[in-house]
Amino acid sequence: MSTATDLQDASRLLVRGMKQDATLSLALVAAWLDPLWFSKVDPIDDLAGNEGDEGALTLFALGVARTCSPLLYVEAVQGLRSGWTFTQFEAAFCAGFRREFRFLPLSSIEEMIYGVPLDFSGLEQTGPEFASQHPDLAAVLDRYFDVRPVAEPRPWRDEPYAAIPEADFEAASNVARPVIRSLVAQDCQPYADLALMLLYLFSITGNSLLDYTADDYWEAGYEALYWEREHLEMAGEACREARIVLDATDRALAVLDARSDVAGALAECVAASRAALERNEPHVTFDWPIRGRSRRAGQGVQRGTGPGAGLLLVRDCYAQEN
Amino acid sequence: MFNGLTPIQLYDILAAVEPVELKGLALLRRRQPRRGPTNGAGCWFPAETSSRTLAEAATEMMAYLQSCERATKRLQALRPVPLTVPVEEWPL
Numbered sequence: 001m002s003t004a005t006d007l008q009d010a011s012r013l014l015v016r017g018m019k020q021d022a023t024l025s026l027a028l029v030a031a032w033l034d035p036l037w038f039s040k041v042d043p044i045d046d047l048a049g050n051e052g053d054e055g056a057l058t059l060f061a062l063g064v065a066r067t068c069s070p071l072l073y074v075e076a077v078q079g080l081r082s083g084w085t086f087t088q089f090e091a092a093f094c095a096g097f098r099r100e101f102r103f104l105p106l107s108s109i110e111e112m113i114y115g116v117p118l119d120f121s122g123l124e125q126t127g128p129e130f131a132s133q134h135p136d137l138a139a140v141l142d143r144y145f146d147v148r149p150v151a152e153p154r155p156w157r158d159e160p161y162a163a164i165p166e167a168d169f170e171a172a173s174n175v176a177r178p179v180i181r182s183l184v185a186q187d188c189q190p191y192a193d194l195a196l197m198l199l200y201l202f203s204i205t206g207n208s209l210l211d212y213t214a215d216d217y218w219e220a221g222y223e224a225l226y227w228e229r230e231h232l233e234m235a236g237e238a239c240r241e242a243r244i245v246l247d248a249t250d251r252a253l254a255v256l257d258a259r260s261d262v263a264g265a266l267a268e269c270v271a272a273s274r275a276a277l278e279r280n281e282p283h284v285t286f287d288w289p290i291r292g293r294s295r296r297a298g299q300g301v302q303r304g305t306g307p308g309a310g311l312l313l314v315r316d317c318y319a320q321e322n
Numbered sequence: 323m324f325n326g327l328t329p330i331q332l333y334d335i336l337a338a339v340e341p342v343e344l345k346g347l348a349l350l351r352r353r354q355p356r357r358g359p360t361n362g363a364g365c366w367f368p369a370e371t372s373s374r375t376l377a378e379a380a381t382e383m384m385a386y387l388q389s390c391e392r393a394t395k396r397l398q399a400l401r402p403v404p405l406t407v408p409v410e411e412w413p414l
Contacts, residue, residue, distance in 0.1 A: 029346035071377040
């Protein structure tokens, strides 16, 4: 009579035998490393109508990992084999995903159903809540571009309605563009951060994550990105650049508060740009303070979002357009 | 000049082909499954292999399986070759 240990060891005996046969070895390795190969179920078809089903969600997530990240795939398979619950699987999967695609937000498997998740940080400058949601940026528009909310009579509303007129904002955007070009041409900090801040403020960065709100993006008819490796890399890069611009905006606002020479220069340059626009002059000269310039991007900025990364982004994406 | 193959010759050629060397197969030969009582499938597969190594082996395995699938589909799409020799056993 076999003991429990002998029965439990039977699998090792079988594995030893399978290793001696080329076909069985191949089958064992395939089952070990790529179990989804043997699944007859299409993960996407299985998910239709079963969006709350943990099994369907697990299969879908594994299918995505298999396509986009072999490392995540093998880790997930190993975890499931060791007995993970769905909650453990979801937590480990999302953590592993964020580790590999650092700037892509993913907090649950269910949100994967709708395509690659993206965080939109676009501004609604002419909306009634802009000043309350982004007081620092609203102050920049007010102080430097003379653009501020105008109260509109809305008798059917209990609360007063005030928003920046679109025509005023559009005019300010035209005034800002030569100033931005000049800031880009300085090729140093803190002017790179100032340029990125103004690009973001006027929604002209060229990055959809910064130039659109989520509602505007989907209403414009864009489709969600499919779960393919190149889409993830592209989205990850867009998210990284968005993070750089947002961090640059915070730094630029701090510089405007801390350095009166830079704030004064910005005000003068905006005024000069407006005057040149009114006189229809094609060329205008801007002067920026020399004190405290930094042209060095620094080492190891490729993965960061600091001042060096901001300077590199300006050089790579906007200096060429200049 | 190539004048064709007999079935015997084709069989000999295919039998002489060495098994493909895959990283997963090498890992399978080198590593031992877990000893003693285990849950799930832990006793079937090699233990203590780093995730990076597994990922490389899995990538190679997936590419190999897809290559086999493509080859299978091409073979299935081959047109039949009409025989020119009589095969009396066929109707039996």
